[in-house]
Amino acid sequence: MPVVTEKANLNTKTANLVQKAKENKKVVYHTKDLNLWYGEGHALKNINLAINENEVTAIIGPSGCGKSTYIKTLNRMVELVPSVKISGEILYRERNILDKSFKVEDLRTSVGMVFQKPNPFPKSIYENVAYGPKIHGIRDKKTLDEIVEKSLRGAAIWDEVKDRLNQNAYGLSGGQQQRLCIARCLAIEPDVILMDEPTSALDPISTLKVEELVQELKEEFSIIIVTHNMQQAARISDKTAFFLNGEVIEFAETDKIFSTPSDKRTEDYITGRFG
Numbered sequence: 001m002p003v004v005t006e007k008a009n010l011n012t013k014t015a016n017l018v019q020k021a022k023e024n025k026k027v028v029y030h031t032k033d034l035n036l037w038y039g040e041g042h043a044l045k046n047i048n049l050a051i052n053e054n055e056v057t058a059i060i061g062p063s064g065c066g067k068s069t070y071i072k073t074l075n076r077m078v079e080l081v082p083s084v085k086i087s088g089e090i091l092y093r094e095r096n097i098l099d100k101s102f103k104v105e106d107l108r109t110s111v112g113m114v115f116q117k118p119n120p121f122p123k124s125i126y127e128n129v130a131y132g133p134k135i136h137g138i139r140d141k142k143t144l145d146e147i148v149e150k151s152l153r154g155a156a157i158w159d160e161v162k163d164r165l166n167q168n169a170y171g172l173s174g175g176q177q178q179r180l181c182i183a184r185c186l187a188i189e190p191d192v193i194l195m196d197e198p199t200s201a202l203d204p205i206s207t208l209k210v211e212e213l214v215q216e217l218k219e220e221f222s223i224i225i226v227t228h229n230m231q232q233a234a235r236i237s238d239k240t241a242f243f244l245n246g247e248v249i250e251f252a253e254t255d256k257i258f259s260t261p262s263d264k265r266t267e268d269y270i271t272g273r274f275g
């Protein structure tokens, strides 16, 4: 066989292997025929999505299309709204979290959530991060110190706060507060981090820091991020789901969504024709 052909074959072979490795990623969340109503309002319609581990999955779509509702069903926060009715299945690591027998506490130890507005507790920086581990029974000061440092480092904020760990978290800037909230998530050693427009209240530099952080964190965690910023989705995510009026219109590799979307409505949205 000529060398060139052999090399081409080898390249194809490598490409196939990489593709296979990608396909072999484990599914962390599998949503099947999920419907959700707020009273009469049908907010989520037949959502079917399989979300892979160690990827960043972006949820995009215009305001009111169900992005926050969807992400809040993934950690069963949405059921705090009394009028909510849900049908379908959400498998988290193959267990249906909507099942009556499923304990919501099991999710609290594996799924962290970061909100649009940073929401630190009115406590010291240290206590904000140590809070979760303490609830889970860790009392040893040295162990807590280690967790606090590791989590703050993981959230790329350690150097900025290491000399004032006992000061109130409210004294931090918005961007620092949001990274502190991410550190608080990391402290429980989560499996998944859900983020609902985590940078929409931040300045451009803090936004960039959080975006860089998200990309680092996916090596260890699975991240689902709602964003109305399409450039952000394009920059940081592996897969993108486009929501419209409570439906998933398209779900694919982010590159594909932003270069050759299959649905006219996706194209209209990403080219700024509405939303």
Ligand SMILES: Nc1ncnc2c1ncn2[C@@H]1O[C@H](COP(=O)(O)OP(=O)(O)O)[C@@H](O)[C@H]1O
Binding pocket: 038, 041, 043, 061, 062, 063, 064, 065, 066, 067, 068, 069, 070, 081
């Ligand atoms: N607590 C609630 N009670 C009643 N309707 C709600 C509630 N929260 C959201 N909705 C409705 O559900 C739809 C989806 O909202 P939401 O998930 O917040 O959208 P998004 O995050 O994409 O902006 C909207 O029509 C909104 O008005």
Ligand SMILES: [Mg+2]
Binding pocket: 067, 068, 069
């Ligand atoms: Mg929202």
